[in-house]
Amino acid sequence: MTARVADMTVDELKQLISESVHESFEDLMEDLAAMNSPSYIASVEEARSQYKRGEIVTLDELERG
Known part of the structure; x- marks a missing residue:
């Protein structure tokens, strides 16, 4: 419900x-x-490194488990 x-x-x-x-x-x-x-801060840096290395999981892969 949207109120104005x-x-x-x-x-x-x-x-x-x-x-x-x-x-x-x-x-x-x-x-x-x-x-x-x-x-x-360390976890953000690690996540960025993993992303740059292509170590990613797509949303579809997560949903499939």
Whole structure:
């Protein structure tokens, strides 16, 4: 169901904005924590190396198991 802003009450719009800001802030905090994790950085570097070497799995392969 898609709601239009014009059909929302002021309180509904405030709640929507509040929830969106809260979710965005949580995502940002998670990203900051991850970027400060040496193991996370190492896993990203390894994934990039694997990609460059062609060591990838397609979505179809994942779905087939």
